[in-house]
Amino acid sequence: MSHDLSRLEAALANHPRVELVETPTPIQKLSRLGQLAEFNGCNFYVKRDDLTSLGGGGNKLRKLEFLLGEALAAGADTLVTWGGLQSNHARLTAAVAARHGLACELILTQSGVRTDDDYQLNGNVLLDTLFGATVHRLPLGAAPDAYAAERVDQLTRRGRKPFVMPLGGSSPTGALGYAACTAEILQQADALGVPFQEIIVPNGSSGTQAGLLAGVALSGSSTGITGYSVLGTAEQTLATTREKTRQTLQLLAPSEALDESAVKVDGTQRGEAYGAPTQAMLEATRLLASHEGLLVDPVYGGKAFAGMLAAARDGGFPPGSNLLFVMTGGLPGVFAYRSAYS
Numbered sequence: 001m002s003h004d005l006s007r008l009e010a011a012l013a014n015h016p017r018v019e020l021v022e023t024p025t026p027i028q029k030l031s032r033l034g035q036l037a038e039f040n041g042c043n044f045y046v047k048r049d050d051l052t053s054l055g056g057g058g059n060k061l062r063k064l065e066f067l068l069g070e071a072l073a074a075g076a077d078t079l080v081t082w083g084g085l086q087s088n089h090a091r092l093t094a095a096v097a098a099r100h101g102l103a104c105e106l107i108l109t110q111s112g113v114r115t116d117d118d119y120q121l122n123g124n125v126l127l128d129t130l131f132g133a134t135v136h137r138l139p140l141g142a143a144p145d146a147y148a149a150e151r152v153d154q155l156t157r158r159g160r161k162p163f164v165m166p167l168g169g170s171s172p173t174g175a176l177g178y179a180a181c182t183a184e185i186l187q188q189a190d191a192l193g194v195p196f197q198e199i200i201v202p203n204g205s206s207g208t209q210a211g212l213l214a215g216v217a218l219s220g221s222s223t224g225i226t227g228y229s230v231l232g233t234a235e236q237t238l239a240t241t242r243e244k245t246r247q248t249l250q251l252l253a254p255s256e257a258l259d260e261s262a263v264k265v266d267g268t269q270r271g272e273a274y275g276a277p278t279q280a281m282l283e284a285t286r287l288l289a290s291h292e293g294l295l296v297d298p299v300y301g302g303k304a305f306a307g308m309l310a311a312a313r314d315g316g317f318p319p320g321s322n323l324l325f326v327m328t329g330g331l332p333g334v335f336a337y338r339s340a341y342s
Helices: 006-012 060-073 088-099 117-121 124-130 144-157 172-192 207-219 234-252 279-292 301-313 332-336
Strands: 027-029 043-048 078-084 103-109 134-138 162-164 198-203 224-229 264-266 322-327
Touching: 006 172, 006 207, 006 234, 027 172, 060 088, 060 172, 060 207, 078 088, 078 144, 088 103, 088 124, 088 332, 103 124, 103 144, 117 124, 117 332, 124 134, 124 332, 134 144, 144 162, 172 207, 172 234, 198 207, 198 301, 207 224, 207 234, 224 234, 224 301, 234 264, 279 301, 301 322
Parallel strands: 043 322, 078 103, 078 162, 103 134, 198 224, 198 322, 224 264
Antiparallel strands: 027 043
């Protein structure tokens, strides 16, 4: 597949960035899964973005490279962000703050679907405090963005210089992390001699998919990007992903128009709500673990991986397709879902 990375790389060089990820993260073939007849000869590969070392690893570090670059350029001394109680982004923001000598304040909201002790006390929320973050727990239904704005105002009045990291790191600046990852993937595909027909990602706050779409557009690659919605409905996620892709392209190349047909979102794996376990997720994560010895989280990766397997099983990809699944990390979340697995 043809592509030219020079335009993308030149555009990315215009934005401040702090190295947080040891690149390139490996691409590995799932040989045993690919041998199962039910998947119609599809070749499964994984991009191991769970193997980043800082803070327990995960894809949010790619977004935080550009967000931290922006924060340090602004002279920030405190990072403020919000998310669900088991937010991977919150955990990694806390770890990044610890590494760079910054204070960190996390505003975390309760889940409407998980109330057990494992969810309340284990997983990411346990690690947040180990990294030294100040954690504010809000009740179900509270508005964390409004609380964050109040907290920023309080800190500013005390002479601090807070910087707000957006939900999931998924602002246009954060999405630059996955535009950069696109170049990395395309270079690896060339080195492996494996053209990927489709890249598959979970889509929560849309920044990962938006960044990949922007990267593909600027590199001229024909690789498809499919996101499996885990937070909003398919319609909500499609609209958000289109808008964030437009905004990311605006940062990189204002003259580049979005091809809306390239934005593909599948909502079949979300389940009842964000974070609610599904039978398909449980089966897919067990299949990956038992056949390949690899772990994906139950909230994001597990549902998207289930979607990819379902599509391969149902003939959604031509036989022999090379499919690249981005393993976005979130391993601590597995421990918060002990009761769902038992």
